[in-house]
Amino acid sequence: MAPLLAEIRACRLCAPYLPDGPRPVVQASTSSRLLIVGQAPGRKVHASGIPFDDVSGDRLRGWLAIDRTTFYDAERVAIVGMGFCFPGSSRGADLPPRPECAPTWHPRLLPRLKQVQLTLAIGQYAQAGLLRERRGRSLTDTVQAWRTHLANGVLPLPHPSPRNQAWLKRNPWFEQELLPVLRDEVAQVLR
Known part of the structure; x- marks a missing residue:
């Protein structure tokens, strides 16, 4: 794993498109x-x-x-982006992850994470990349189908x-129904 992580952290594939330059961020074991x-x-x-x-x-750590x-213990928690570098921002919001990143690195990295018992898909880009056709029409639809x-x-x-x-605020069920299950699942996985 160490050579692959070093290769990812040295990646310059998207350098011409990154206003702040490349600095791949990843945590895994x-x-x-x-x-x-x-x-x-960000x-x-x-x-x-x-x-x-x-x-x-x-x-997120509160959730x-x-x-x-615990969060920064790579032996227990892997943290991977759909993009490993800050893509820049426009009108006060971060730009989407660079499209080259996940197809280049995920096929080499994710199969090495054989001990993973639970994957959290955070936000629409991660859900699109991981769930593909199984995701809902919107982020809300996808998160509401969390049990499935x-x-x-x-x-x-x-x-x-x-x-x-x-x-x-518009989706109080998230904190009432999903967060208690999330905390239980994470506690079980990290025991």
Whole structure:
């Protein structure tokens, strides 16, 4: 795994398209039991090189009911984006992950994560990449079908960004029904 992670971190495939330059961010181990697949690093994560090292990460760790030490233990938790580099932003929002990234690296990385018992698909890009035709017409449809997806080992979640506060208010079932199950599943997987 170490040579592959070094190769990913040295990737410059999208360099011409990245306004802040490439800085691939990934966390994984062959012993990881929880796989978190997100969109792509944001500007703060690009600066630190640490996945979910921002307010979205704080909220995500709260949703999972795990501390930073557990979250950043690659032996237990793998964190992979649909894009490994910050794609830039436009009009105050991050751009979509670069389309070259996941097709280049996921086929080489994900099969090595043989101990993964639960995959979290965070946001629409991760859900499109992982669930493909099984996802709903919208993020809400996909997340509402969480029981079906969980039976297949994938739990779709909205992005934990503060920008999604309105979505959370419109969908109280997320915190009432899904979060308790999410916390139980994560606790079981990480025991």
